Amino acid sequence: MRITFNSQYRDAMAGIADAARRLVAAQRQVASGRRVNKPSDDPSAASRGVAERAQLAATAQYARAANSTASRLKVTDSVLDNVIATLTTIQRTALTGMGSTKSAAEREAAAQQIEGLRTSLLSDFNATFHGTYMFAGAAATTKPFVETAGVVGPYAGSTTEVSIDISGVRSVAVGFNGDTITRGSDTADVFAVLTDLATALRAGTDAGATTALEGVTRAFDRATTAQTRVGIALKAIETEEQRLEEVKLATGERLSRLEDADMAQAITDMTRADAAYQAALGATAKAARVSLFDYLG
Numbered sequence: 001m002r003i004t005f006n007s008q009y010r011d012a013m014a015g016i017a018d019a020a021r022r023l024v025a026a027q028r029q030v031a032s033g034r035r036v037n038k039p040s041d042d043p044s045a046a047s048r049g050v051a052e053r054a055q056l057a058a059t060a061q062y063a064r065a066a067n068s069t070a071s072r073l074k075v076t077d078s079v080l081d082n083v084i085a086t087l088t089t090i091q092r093t094a095l096t097g098m099g100s101t102k103s104a105a106e107r108e109a110a111a112q113q114i115e116g117l118r119t120s121l122l123s124d125f126n127a128t129f130h131g132t133y134m135f136a137g138a139a140a141t142t143k144p145f146v147e148t149a150g151v152v153g154p155y156a157g158s159t160t161e162v163s164i165d166i167s168g169v170r171s172v173a174v175g176f177n178g179d180t181i182t183r184g185s186d187t188a189d190v191f192a193v194l195t196d197l198a199t200a201l202r203a204g205t206d207a208g209a210t211t212a213l214e215g216v217t218r219a220f221d222r223a224t225t226a227q228t229r230v231g232i233a234l235k236a237i238e239t240e241e242q243r244l245e246e247v248k249l250a251t252g253e254r255l256s257r258l259e260d261a262d263m264a265q266a267i268t269d270m271t272r273a274d275a276a277y278q279a280a281l282g283a284t285a286k287a288a289r290v291s292l293f294d295y296l297g
Contacts, residue, residue, distance in 0.1 A: 045258045052251050052254055052255040055247070056255070058168075059244050059247050059248050062165070062167055062168075062240075062244055063241065063244045066167075066237050066240055066244065067241070069164050069166060069237060070241075072129050072130075072134070073233055073234050074234065075127075075129050076134050077230045077234065079124050079127045080226055080227040082120075083121060083124050083181075084220065084223050084224060086120050087190075087216055087219055089117060090114060091213060091216055093110055093113045094110060094114065094212075094216075097110025097201040098201070098206050098209050098210075100206075102204070104204075107202055108201075111199075111202045112198075114197055114198045118191060118194040118195070118198075121194070122145055122152060125145055125178050125182060126144060126145055132175070133157065133175075134176060135157065135177075135181070136157030136158060137162065137175050137176065138158040138175060139156075142156055142157055143156065144157035145182075145191070151195075152192070154189075155178055155182065155183070157178055157179070158177070159177050159180075160177070161177055162175030167244070170236065172236060173229070173233065180222065181223055181226050184218065188215070193212050193216060193219070194212070194216070196208065196211075196212045196215075197209055197213065200212055
């Protein structure tokens with residue numbers, strides 16, 4: 001009789017433990033709102049969840065890169081706006097000092113304005129974003145143009161541009177080669193051209209001023225081309241940000257289907273598990289009393 005009682009007791013306790021585990025699992029789902037709280041809850045879903053979370057992480061990383069890149073390119077676009085406006089003003093100013101009817105004072109005034117605009121242009125091409133030079137290429141911490149004794153030295157930046165990935169298949173330039181804008185295929189850069197322009201205006205040499213203005217026009221065209229590149233990149237980022245948001249939402253939905261609990265079903269399961277647990281406790285208590293009575297009898 002004692003052996004039978006011990007066996008029944010072990011079976012009853014095992015049943016209670018199993019019911020308790022099911023109840024705890026159901027309670028965990030209701031409390032967390034998740035069906036998969038650890039890999040053992042659903043190994044297949046947990047494995048797929050790891051892949052989906054990796055996708056979410058990569059998407060978030062590209063989104064951050066796209067946002068940061070867009071901020072930098074918007075500043076670059078603004079600087080190039082200034083460059084183009086300055087070059088336009090230079091062209092107009094030069095015309096005020098050209099012609100045989102212009103006095104020496106008028107030519108001098110135009111020359112001085114050109115020199116002031118050259119200083120403004122130099123400042124634009126030495127512009128920085130968060131401590132790095134935008135027109136120094138890969139040499140982001142090197143000042144691309146240095147003026148010494150009124151003379152702007154040759155380009156000191158890198159001819160290699162810096163690009164940032166905004167997706168797995170797309171990158172955009174953020175660090176530009178300033179030499180391609182200020183000099184391009186010309187012999188002299190725009191700063192030297194402006195020095196020649198000021199000199200020609202003071203001397204009243206219209207032929208020299210005309211030649212210099214042709215160089216200014218080419219610099220204008222190069223700056224416009226650079227700004228077009230920036231505009232195309234900004235549009236690409238905008239499109240990519242929209243796509244990344246769609247990927248994020250789709251991945252989140254898949255992850256939710258894998259891991260999130262159906263709350264109505266989870267509450268129903270918890271209620272059933274609680275009822276089963278209470279029933280197991282009651283049945284065990286009743287059986288224990290009967291078995292003990294039989295044992296004593």
